[in-house]
Each structure stands twice: as C-alpha cells, then as structure tokens.
Amino acid sequence: MELKVIDEPVPAPRLLAPRQRMTDLAAALRGLGYDLAACARRLGVLPRLGVNFWPPLHEAWRARPDDAVDTLLALLIDGRPVAAERVAAHLSPARVEALVEMGLAEARGGLLTARVCLFPCGGRYLATDRADRNLAINQVMYLWSESYILGGLVKRSPRRRAVDLGTGSGVHALLASDHAQRVVAVDVNPRALDFARFNAALNGIENVELVRSDLLTAVEGTFDLLVANPPYAPDAAARAGDNFWSGGLDGTDLLRRIVEALPDRLDADGVCHLNALYPNPPGTRTRDHFDRWLGGALDGWEVLDHSWPVPHYTDLLSERPFTGDKSAWRFGVVSLRRAAGGRGRGWWREVAGKGFFFRPDGSCALVADHDAA
Ligand SMILES: C[S@@+](CC[C@H](N)C(=O)[O-])C[C@H]1O[C@@H](n2cnc3c(N)ncnc32)[C@H](O)[C@@H]1O
Known part of the structure; x- marks a missing residue:
C-alpha cells in the first residue's frame, strides 16, 4: 500500500453549538446503518485481521450511488468527492451543512469532499486525519x-x-x-x-x-x-x-x-x-x-x-x-x-493468532478475560 502525500495544513474539526446538532449527525449516521459490520460487508474485509479499510477501497470497489453506507464510505473514509445532493438525499441538507460547518467536509461546485475521516467504531463515530501522508500537521491516526x-x-x-x-x-x-x-x-x-x-x-x-x-x-x-x-x-x-x-x-x-x-x-x-x-x-x-x-x-x-x-x-x-x-x-x-x-x-x-478476532457481524470473537483463562 502506498500512502499518498499531501502537505496542506488541515484544521481540526470544529464543535457546533448547540451540541445537539452534533449528536443529531451521529444519530443519523447510526440510523442509516453506517457501522462496522455494514462497512465490512461492503468491503469484504471480515473476518480477518480486524478491519483494514484501505486495500479494498483502493482496488476495485465502486460505491453504489443509491446506497447510504456506500455513499458514506466513499465520502468519509475513502475521501472521494461525492455529489452533495447525493449525500443530502441520504443525510438531509441540514446535516450536510453541519458537516461543512464542523469542517468535516468542504463543498465546492456541487461536490462534497471530506477533510478528515469519520469511522464507525463500537457504536461511536470518530473523526481522524486522512490516511494520506501529511507532514504539515501532526497527524491524528486513522483507525487501523x-x-x-x-x-x-x-x-x-x-x-x-x-x-x-x-x-x-x-x-x-x-x-x-x-x-x-x-x-x-x-x-x-x-x-x-x-x-x-x-x-x-x-x-x-x-x-x-x-x-x-x-x-x-x-x-x-x-x-x-x-x-x-x-x-x-x-x-x-x-x-x-x-x-x-x-x-x-x-x-x-x-x-x-x-x-x-x-x-x-x-x-x-x-x-x-x-x-x-x-x-x-x-x-x-x-x-x-x-x-x-x-x-x-x-x-x-x-x-x-x-x-x-x-x-x-x-x-x-x-x-x-x-x-x-x-x-x-x-x-x-x-x-x-x-x-x-x-x-x-x-x-x-x-491466546490467539492472526485472523481470529472478528465475526462477520463486526463483533469481536475474543475478549481478554483473565477470569475465563
Ligand atoms: C499509534 S497512535 C494510537 C491512536 C489511538 N489510540 C488508536 O489506537 O487508534 C499513538 C498516539 O500516541 C501519541 N503519543 C506519542 N507519544 C506520546 C507520549 N509520549 N505521551 C502521550 N501520547 C503520546 C501520539 O500522538 C498518537 O496519538
């Protein structure tokens, strides 16, 4: 895997007031089924060594335009420009505005491009820096x-x-x-x-x-x-x-x-x-x-x-x-x-070797339990 190089400073995402506009976005993502299991299903990366989103995305994967999870994967993890209308059709125009106001994405010429990644993880959403190599910022690690x-x-x-x-x-x-x-x-x-x-x-x-x-x-x-x-x-x-x-x-x-x-x-x-x-x-x-x-x-x-x-x-x-x-x-x-x-x-x-961590539904098959050992 090659990491692309970009070198522009990217500001960290901004908090919105009222906070409820932020939690509303997270609830909407959850409602659309943007979670680990759905992403893994689309990319065919489970069960394997956890989730590594990158290789499948950079090979032959194509986002289906009508599919909400595909649209969010393309925008929020792979960083492809996506038609703002298409994102709004899944999320709502107000939430697209919130994405831009928070600095998670920028809108230009009808296209929305994410400035950071937004990963699903354990029922939460986590903004990180993009995986492209960027020496102009002290990068915040993407979920690997x-x-x-x-x-x-x-x-x-x-x-x-x-x-x-x-x-x-x-x-x-x-x-x-x-x-x-x-x-x-x-x-x-x-x-x-x-x-x-x-x-x-x-x-x-x-x-x-x-x-x-x-x-x-x-x-x-x-x-x-x-x-x-x-x-x-x-x-x-x-x-x-x-x-x-x-x-x-x-x-x-x-x-x-x-x-x-x-x-x-x-x-x-x-x-x-x-x-x-x-x-x-x-x-x-x-x-x-x-x-x-x-x-x-x-x-x-x-x-x-x-x-x-x-x-x-x-x-x-x-x-x-x-x-x-x-x-x-x-x-x-x-x-x-x-x-x-x-x-x-x-x-x-x-306890275990490579390859046994995740079930196809995204849950972890192994928990580090000293009492059960
Ligand atoms: C491998 S990343 C892990 C990020 C995240 N915990 C995860 O698992 O996805 C390591 C993190 O340690 C931080 N770090 C590096 N040196 C540190 C130090 N001396 N004290 C505290 N944090 C440090 C880095 O800034 C980076 O965010």
Whole structure:
C-alpha cells in the first residue's frame, strides 16, 4: 500500500453549538446503518485481521450511488468527492451543512469532499486525519486494524477510573466511557486532543477528561483500566512521540515506560491492555522484555498474550525504518493483571493468532478475560 502525500495544513474539526446538532449527525449516521459490520460487508474485509479499510477501497470497489453506507464510505473514509445532493438525499441538507460547518467536509461546485475521516467504531463515530501522508500537521491516526482489535479485546466490565495513553482520536477513551465512571484521555499532540474533544462531543460523551501529557507525567493517581496503543515503530529518523508511529530507535521507548509504570499506577484489581509491535531482538521473547521492565517481577502478573509473529513486518511510515533481523518480532495486544497471591503466582498465556478476532457481524470473537483463562 502506498500512502499518498499531501502537505496542506488541515484544521481540526470544529464543535457546533448547540451540541445537539452534533449528536443529531451521529444519530443519523447510526440510523442509516453506517457501522462496522455494514462497512465490512461492503468491503469484504471480515473476518480477518480486524478491519483494514484501505486495500479494498483502493482496488476495485465502486460505491453504489443509491446506497447510504456506500455513499458514506466513499465520502468519509475513502475521501472521494461525492455529489452533495447525493449525500443530502441520504443525510438531509441540514446535516450536510453541519458537516461543512464542523469542517468535516468542504463543498465546492456541487461536490462534497471530506477533510478528515469519520469511522464507525463500537457504536461511536470518530473523526481522524486522512490516511494520506501529511507532514504539515501532526497527524491524528486513522483507525487501523489495531484500533479495532484493541477496542474489541477490552472486557467491558464496570471500572472506576480508566486511562487511554496516546489516545489520538480518543477511540479507547470513548469506548471506555460507557463502563468506566471516569476516563482520562492522554496525548502529547494537542491536535489529537482537539480531535478527541470533538469526538466526545459528537458522541454526546461527558465523562472523559483530556490531558496533554507525556504518558502519565502530568496525570496523578491510579487506574483500574489502562489501555494504550503507543507509537511502536523502530525508526532511526524520529524520536518516540514525534508522530503517531515512532517508538524510538528500537521501537520500545514508550512501551517500556508504560510497563515500568504499571506497579505504581495500576490498581490491584486493575487490567492493562497494550497494543504494540514487539520488536524482539533475535532469540528473545516478548515476556523476557516485560520481565525486565517489571524489575524481574513478571511472575507476579497474569498475562494474556494476543500477539502473533510478524517476521516480515513492513513499516509504511518511518523515514528510516529498522532493516535488521525481525525473526522474533510479534504484533498484537498483551493484557496484564496482577496475580492474586503475588510473586510466583502469575502466568503468561498465548491466546490467539492472526485472523481470529472478528465475526462477520463486526463483533469481536475474543475478549481478554483473565477470569475465563
Ligand atoms: C499509534 S497512535 C494510537 C491512536 C489511538 N489510540 C488508536 O489506537 O487508534 C499513538 C498516539 O500516541 C501519541 N503519543 C506519542 N507519544 C506520546 C507520549 N509520549 N505521551 C502521550 N501520547 C503520546 C501520539 O500522538 C498518537 O496519538
């Protein structure tokens, strides 16, 4: 897959007053059936490695003009210009105006073109930057397979306080807002927080606090749910956190810091889910690195490892990606909970491999459930 290059600054979407004009748009999208299962059906991308909208859209897919989901996919994900009349016929002229006022799309010569993407995810809608490579802005990550896999794997049981580290569009914070009393969404990129703020309002969500912070540096207290999809690509051209993909020279700068913080920041009954690339040097295992980061105390943790081998991993984004031996690399979600009984009572279980995450109806077939393991 090639990422096109555009280099114009794109403003973050704008909040509308009254807010009800925003939630009305989300309700209309829901009413038209613009959801993960419908998109996946149209693109034929499930069940597979989550949802990766891009390849099918850039191959032979053609939007059927009379179909609402096709029209929304073409406009809001693929970024094709679509006749404004056609969108209005599905959504209503007032909602097309709202799309333009919010800066989600621009109208020119009877055509509507989206300035950002708007993805369906877990009953919510998430604006992100477009997938075209754009160095004029610090891009807010579009929902990739990993965003859906991580969102699907989290067990949605009641929580006191959740945190989403590297929230980007706000996706994991907004998903947690249903089952956690309070949620903190953290990012270093102010543009990401603007998108997360917009997305919270679009979905009528009010219990998410947005914090600009280098991981947990500016956040106090502990959590009983910690979710993170940190930048993880080994990249010799950018520092960890410069963009949404670079995890520093060996890719683990942010992952390591998150795991090191767990003993202090995760409540005794808390669970942590980490989506990442695990760029293990040859002959090492992910668990060896977690053990080191936890000060040799991994045997005090119960770990569900939903990762799979990626010896041929291709980095589409880094300027100077890693080129060495990737034979031990893995990718996926590792979920940790403190073992009841402490040191010596933990375990590490590899749960599933690539390809088993989603059902054709878009629901996740696997949930990271330590009690059921
Ligand atoms: C891979 S993206 C994940 C976006 C989103 N959570 C998702 O899963 O779709 C990583 C995010 O981490 C943010 N980030 C990078 N360095 C960070 C840091 N030091 N502290 C907090 N957030 C950081 C980036 O700005 C980006 O939004």
